Amino acid sequence: MAVTLDVPPGVLRLAERAWDDAHDKLSAAGTRLDGIVPAGLSTVVSTAVTAFLDVWSAEIATLVRQASAHAGAFADLDADLEITDAVEAARLRSLLPYAHRDATIRVV
Amino acid sequence: MASVTLPAPVAPLPVLISRPVGVLQLGNDLRAALVNGKDVQAWAEGSSGDAFGGQAADASRHALTRFSRRLDVTEAALESAVVATSRFEDRLARLSSQRLTLDGDRVGLNTALDDLRAEVAGASDAEVPLLQARADRLQQRAARLLADVVDWATRVADAEADFVAALARVDTFDDGRRAARDPGRAExxxxxxxxxxxxxxxxxxxxxxxxxxxxxxxxxxxxHPAIIGNLPGIPARDRDAANRADVGADVDELGTRVGQGEQLTSTERDRLANASAVSEILDDHRDDLDPRTGEHLLHLTQYQPDEHSGDGGVALFLGDPDRADHVAVYVPGTLSETGTLDGTLGNIDALHRAATDAGDGLVAVGFWLDYDAPSIDGLSPGELADLGSVVTPTEAAAGGDDLADYLDGLRASDTGPPAHLSLIGHSYGATTSSYAAHGGAPIDDLVLLGSPGAPTSTADALTSAEVHVGSADHDPVTLLGTDGPGGPGLPGPLGQDPAQDSFGGRRFEVDPGSYRVQDLLANHSSYFADESLDGVTGIVIGNDPDEVAGRQPGGYQTLDQLVLGSTVASGGEWLWERGNDAVDGLTGTVHDLAEGLLGLPYAFHPGR
Structure with missing residues (x-):
């Protein structure tokens, strides 16, 4: 059994590219935060800055992984857009632009 | 020896460990990260934007919305940190300034104590009451100073504590969620x-x-860093913050993609090259401080990496133009691209140092390079189209309009009494500056260095500002405005020679330059040294330099006379050394120069 998601192929490629872009930009933001070495600051201030950055660098890393996973899911689609089950189809559909939120999921 | 009780010298002040520059850099990094995060947020919100049109319940289940909302939590936390950082930086800047004042008081007090101690050593008993009274006054002064120092140290501690507390308010995910939902969050x-x-x-x-x-x-x-960073009327400090964020975000994002092996488009490659060049300058000058204020020196007031066919547009200041008493904007000429700015920066650095040393007030000197300046060095076939702009005033006129807008912005964001504003153009930049002045740029002084021509026949017709002209006798480019197609003395391709006496500008003394033919082009790039720099410095700080006579018909060498005469005067040694190729090249150059237009590319020298 396979599942088909009824959307134009171009939409899926665009979605993949958009998530890739999101991944790249968030990676860049994360790299910037990770690269901050507090300088010219007192010890107490540096400690607070480091604690702050630890939390939000980690959070951005999580978002980077999510974006990458979403992009990867679109990239993994077969050329004929076959998906293994309806749950996965619904998940991918939820990542598409809102105009395609009601795209038909058909079991074939 | 007389006995007088003296107060102890005041010990050095506590060091300000957290420095404004350190906090500024932290803020720049946070803003750069936020710019890329907000780009993603804008996409995510835009992609699911329809969901907010009445079916919120449905949208809340949408993955894009969930992603967007989670990202918004991080954004809110970073926004809070940026605001706290900005406030902390301002407080530290004030405290740094106050420390300078307190330290000046301390040094003065200790000097007075040393003087008194020396007097006491040679004083008689009869002088003791008077000396003791002076000592008592110094004691009171020392007590007040020490109290001020304690108060200052307390305010330092308070500033640090407030900043640490502000960060602590958003250092967990739940804190960030609260910040994101805060109804007072700026929208x-x-x-x-x-x-x-x-x-x-x-x-x-x-x-x-x-x-x-x-x-x-x-x-x-x-x-919107690209808008705020380039919007006339926004203060230089805030334009700087926006542009630094934009530069950082560009370097980070495009660098990440290159690092992943992705092929960038041509536009993206230009953007990355320009961003990297600017970023390198910012890094090189990260710790530079204004010698008068102690605040960070370099302000990036324009950053347009995609403009001008990929050359990019950039402007910056050494000093804060909004607070300076004397502001000067330098417009370089040919070969002025964002990727190669070292020479231009060197010129304004020399002028800023000289003007700061020579004057009493605050000085800000910047360059503006946001027009399509001709590129003529090592031209690739793709850049040949630039040649046309070298010999026509088209780009200068268009650039002049934008330059006038930029100067209007400086006037609008100025604080305190209006600054004395000078516009300094070199080579093609002098022509561009002339157009800006003619278009009504709100300047006090216009300085034309090595100008190939101005759009009017007189200074009065050009602008109501004072017009100063630095034209070396042996700079061939300055002669292009004297031998136009209409004949000797008539305007050239870029307009009238402003060094002509009939133009009515104030021609100031500059070194005439070498009369060796092989040095002529170097003469065109020698205006930021020696007498010329002295003259420009004087103008920038409001003094009139020594004037010299303008060019009179028949009283100076025309372009072809200069090239041929200097060749003869050089004794042919240069040609001899280089052989026939050089002879052919020089012959061609002389021919082209004499013809005017096509010779101009050879006559120009990098303006940096």
């Missing part, structure tokens, strides 16, 4: 809406900006 659309049509009026922009809260300003800066 960028509403902030921009208040500006409305005033965006085209620098004075309206400046007034709008003054009324925004710190949080609103920081939100707009990180949401």
């Amino acid at each position: 960028v659309d509403g902030v921009l809406g208040r500006l409305g049509a005033g965006v085209a009026d620098p004075a309206a922009v400046a007034a709008w900006w003054r009324l925004l809260s710190r949080a609103e300003r920081q939100t707009v800066i990180t949401e």
Whole structure:
């Protein structure tokens, strides 16, 4: 059994590219935060800055992984857009632009 | 020996460990990260934007919305940190300035003590009461100073504590979620809406900006750095913050993609090259401080990496033009691209140092390079189209309009009494500056260095500002405005030679330059040294330099006379050394120069 998601192929490629872009930009933001070495600051201030950055660098890393996973899911689609089950189809559909939120999921 | 009780010298002040420059860099990094985060947020919100049109329940289940909301939590936390950082930086800047004042008082007091001690050593008993009274006054002064130092140290500790507390308020995910839901969170659309049509009026922009809260300003800066960083009327410090964020975000994002092996488009490669060049300058000058204020020196007031066929547009200042008493803007000429700015920066650095040393007030010297200056060095086939602009004033006229807007913006964001504003153009930049002045740029002085021509026949017709002209006798480019197609003495391809006596400008002394033919082009690039630099420095700080006579018909060598005469005077040694190829090349050059237009590319020398 396979599942088909009824959307134009171009939409899926665009979605993949958009998530890739999101991944790249968030990676860049994360790299910037990770690269901050507090300088010219007192010890107490540096400690607070480091604690702050630890939390939000980690959070951005999580978002980077999510974006990458979403992009990867679109990239993994077969050329004929076959998906293994309806749950996965619904998940991918939820990542598409809102105009395609009601795209038909058909079991074939 | 007389006995007088003297107070102890005041010990050195505590060091300000957290420095404004350190906090500034932290803020720049946070803003750069926020810019890329907000780009993603804008996409995520836009992609699911329809969901907010009435089916919120449905949208809340949408993955894009969930992603967007989670990202918004991080954004809110970073926004809070940026605002706290901005406030902390301002407080530290004030404390740093106060420390300078206190330390000056301390040094003065200790000097007075040393003087008194020396007097006591040679005093008689009869002089003791008087000396003791002086000692007592110094004691009171020392006590007041020490109290001020304690108060200052307390305020340092308070500033640090407040900053640490501000960060602690958003250092967990739940804190960030609360910050994201805070009804008082600055909302960028509403902030921009208040500006409305005033965006085209620098004075309206400046007034709008003054009324925004710190949080609103920081939100707009990180949401729209490319707008705020280049908007006339926004203060230089805030333009700097926006542009640094934009530069950082560009380097980070495009660098990440290159690092992943991705092929960038041509436009993206240009953008990355320009961003990297600017970023390198910012890094090189990261720790430079204004010698008068102790605040960070370099302000990036324009960053347009995609403009001018990929050359990019950039402007910066050494010093804060909004607070300076004397402001000078330098417009370089040919070969002025964002990727190669070292020479231009060297010129304004020399002028800033000289003007700061020579004057009493605060000085800000910057360059503006946001026009399509001709590129002629090592031209690739793709750049040949630039040649046309070398020999026509088209780009100078268009650049002049933009330059006038930029100068209007400086006037609008100025604080305190209006600054003395000088516009200095070199080579093609002098022609561009002339167009800006002719278009009504609000300047006090116009300085034309090595000008190939101006658009009017007299200084009075050009501008109401004072017009100063630095033209070396042996600079061939300055002769292009004297031998136009109409004949000797008539305007050249870029207009009238402003060094002509009939033009009516104030020609000041510059070194005439070498009379060896092989040095002629170097003469065109020698205006930021020796007498010329002295003259420009004087103008920048409001002094009139020594004037010399303008060019009179028949009283100077024309372009072809200069080239041929200097060749003869050089004794042919240069040609001899280089053989026939050089002879052919020089012959061609002389021929082209004599013909005017095509020779211009050879006559120009990198303006940097």
